[in-house]
Amino acid sequence: MTAYLVLKDHPLKRGQDGPGIKVDAKAESDGQLFSEGESTLDTVKEGDVLTERDALAALMIPSANNIARLLARWDAGSEKAFVEKMNKTADELGMKNTHYTDPSGLTASTVSTAEDLVKLGEKLVEFPALMDITKLPEWKDPSGKKWRNYNTLVPFDGALGIKTGSTTKAGGNLLFAAHRMVDGTDQLIVGAVLGQHKNPIIDTVNAASKQVMTATLDLLEGAKIVKKGDVVGTVDNGMGGSSQVVATKDVKAVGWAGLTVKLELTDDGKTIPHGAVAGTHVGTLTVGEGASQVKVAVALKDDLPEPTTGDKLTRLG
Incomplete structure (x- = not known):
């Protein structure tokens, strides 16, 4: 949802970097929360400038919570104001069982369902610049550090991403998209698999998602x-x-x-x-x-x- 709102408010075309976003002191200090188990972009320093594209890549590939919060402040002026926009947008998209309490989705009080996430995913696939990011197997940040994409469905079987998420309580989760040409039309599917608790949870949710994704693609036919x-x-x-x-x-x-x-x-x-x-x-x-x-x-x-x-x-x- 953070990526969706940023792209709605600050459209980004394919191949463009977008505006610069200045890294503040909080984004730098939050980057060190990796030592407490958070996913962060720990290579940024106060005063650095990230392009919108790099900020979105940090958000979607290494799940950088500090960059999610930075984007919220950049877009809405404060994290609180941004969260209000998130919940308003969820209502507009018909995400009836979704409630946001933070821009990163890390807090336990931020909740959603697979059905609601698919509604959001159907909107995200309409941003080609974002799909160009989420289908990358890895991303190199401005410092030169490489970050792997934990969505191992990409770049195979027409997969386009979209986003992994995991905590011990929530298990492994994946909102995915893929496309295939059928009868001369580019067909997109979007799906979500949540709550996979068998360790390693990321491998488990990737395997379950691949089974659902490939089975659905194989069923597609024209009539x-x-x-x-x-x-x-x-x-x-x-x-x-x-x-x-x-x-x-x-x-x-x-x-x-x-x-x-x-x-x-x-x-x-x-x-x-x-x-x-x-x-x-x-x-x-x-x-x-x-x-x-x-x-x-x-x-x-x-x-x-x-x-x-x-x-x-x-x-x-």
Whole structure:
């Protein structure tokens, strides 16, 4: 969530480093908490400047809690204000069983569920610059020190990350994403495995996640759910005239048996004309969600008649 909010407030394009973030005294002192079992970036000193990209890499790969707190202060002015933003955003994303009490997720009072984390993961995969970081097997910090990615799913099987997390109480946890080309479309899956307590817990959660990830990818297949010419809706001219709307191409959805596919019909933000001939493009049918969705134009099946004078008078009345 910390990465999500930072990227929403400070967008980062692929290949860019982003703005500089000055390391404060607290980030340096917090970096020494590795001696108490915290994951930190212990190579930073007060006055150093981290690029946004390096700060995100420190956050996502070595799980640097001191950098999470630094990013919170940089973004919102204080850790308290940032945590308020985290909880507000969780509500907006429908993460009903999630509550944040710190920017790093380390405190035991910060809680979530696998289902909620998948909702967040579906948003994170929409940041290519972040996925370029999380799919790295290792990262070299500005001092030259190398940090391994404890998500051992990357860079195999189309895995993109996203984030490990572990404590003795919480066990091993992994929010993961992967992609595969199916029927010419780049399909993304997001999953979460939590509470793996068999030692070593990181190895256990990686193994469980790999099993889920590869099995899901192997199940993906395309199926035609709408044929060219199928009626997918109706439009009216607001004055009594109407016409059915049809798909202009075959539409395939990718998924697995039993999956419910979301369909959405929109007018592309344009006003439907009062009159138009058959075949006029009047909107878009969207199949699926997120980065894997498929879009196809929809058009009038028959002519949409111009309103008569009587229709207009009735409308005015």
